[in-house]
Amino acid sequence: MSRTQTWVDAPSKPHWTPPPGAVDAHVHVFGPEAQFPFSPKAKYHPEDATPEMLFALRDHLGFSRNVIVQASCHGTDNEATLNGIAKSNGRARGVAVVDPDIGLDDLKTLHAGGIRGVRFNFLKRLVDNAPKDKFLEIAKKIAPLGWHVVVYFEADILEELVPFLEAIPTIVVVDHLGRPDIAQGPDGADITRFKQLLDEHPTIWTKVSGAERLSPMGPPFDDFVEVIRPVVERYPDRVLWGTDWPHPNMEHRIPDDGTLVDVIPRIAPTAELQRKLLIDNPERLYWPERLSGNERA
Numbered sequence: 001m002s003r004t005q006t007w008v009d010a011p012s013k014p015h016w017t018p019p020p021g022a023v024d025a026h027v028h029v030f031g032p033e034a035q036f037p038f039s040p041k042a043k044y045h046p047e048d049a050t051p052e053m054l055f056a057l058r059d060h061l062g063f064s065r066n067v068i069v070q071a072s073c074h075g076t077d078n079e080a081t082l083n084g085i086a087k088s089n090g091r092a093r094g095v096a097v098v099d100p101d102i103g104l105d106d107l108k109t110l111h112a113g114g115i116r117g118v119r120f121n122f123l124k125r126l127v128d129n130a131p132k133d134k135f136l137e138i139a140k141k142i143a144p145l146g147w148h149v150v151v152y153f154e155a156d157i158l159e160e161l162v163p164f165l166e167a168i169p170t171i172v173v174v175d176h177l178g179r180p181d182i183a184q185g186p187d188g189a190d191i192t193r194f195k196q197l198l199d200e201h202p203t204i205w206t207k208v209s210g211a212e213r214l215s216p217m218g219p220p221f222d223d224f225v226e227v228i229r230p231v232v233e234r235y236p237d238r239v240l241w242g243t244d245w246p247h248p249n250m251e252h253r254i255p256d257d258g259t260l261v262d263v264i265p266r267i268a269p270t271a272e273l274q275r276k277l278l279i280d281n282p283e284r285l286y287w288p289e290r291l292s293g294n295e296r297a
């Protein structure tokens, strides 16, 4: 498999500036392959996207912190993600992908390395299988650590996933809003069903990210803004945002990260919504020690 670069080397400077302390809550690191080889089961073979490159982007865009999410190309070996967190001087935490038979000692090691959640990936193009029973075993193991679960799926399987989501004993964060069909508009079936899920389950949160993946219109993502702004306004305490740098599998539509940041004030139009989206909410999941006891989720 030839290696792919899925990010721009010199993204534009956003016109909008994130507030001090802002968290970019969905990024990945790739490799470096010489130090942290990719999984033999990886479905794509990216160029190295190193922690140093990530931190340069963070500073360029005006963010203070990152949440590094283990990408499928590294399988269940979280060393590249842990390396990124370790190099961040406390300015990154992470989400791991683990095997169901993982023991408490290994989970504690991940916790010490800054991991605060696990990810379950249901995208067939990314993983060979997604065993719900094994995922629930993992969810039960991580719950006592105060971690949460991140779930990545597409809208067509939401209905069949509901009992599984309901069985997870922690906060659940759905990546990219469960990938609704944005072309259906703000009252479309996909986003309406997703909002019903959030209405009925106060422990389900979502990342209002993925404009570059979900918008048929492309930049400046007017279609995404029209559909997603009502979600931010309706669930202000349960939304996170991330660039998704280095944009795995986006080699045919590589986004400009500066343009993505400029979507934020359009989906979260007030300073209060922006503070919740970029600071308060991610802190509850990733830096809870910074909050007073009664604010904890």
Ligand SMILES: O=C(O)/C=C(\CC(=O)C(=O)O)C(=O)O
Pocket: 028, 070, 071, 072, 073, 121, 126, 152, 175, 244, 248, 249
């Ligand atoms: O990271 C994302 O948002 C999306 C991905 C890649 C991914 O999740 C993974 O490799 O684990 C995708 O849709 O190809």
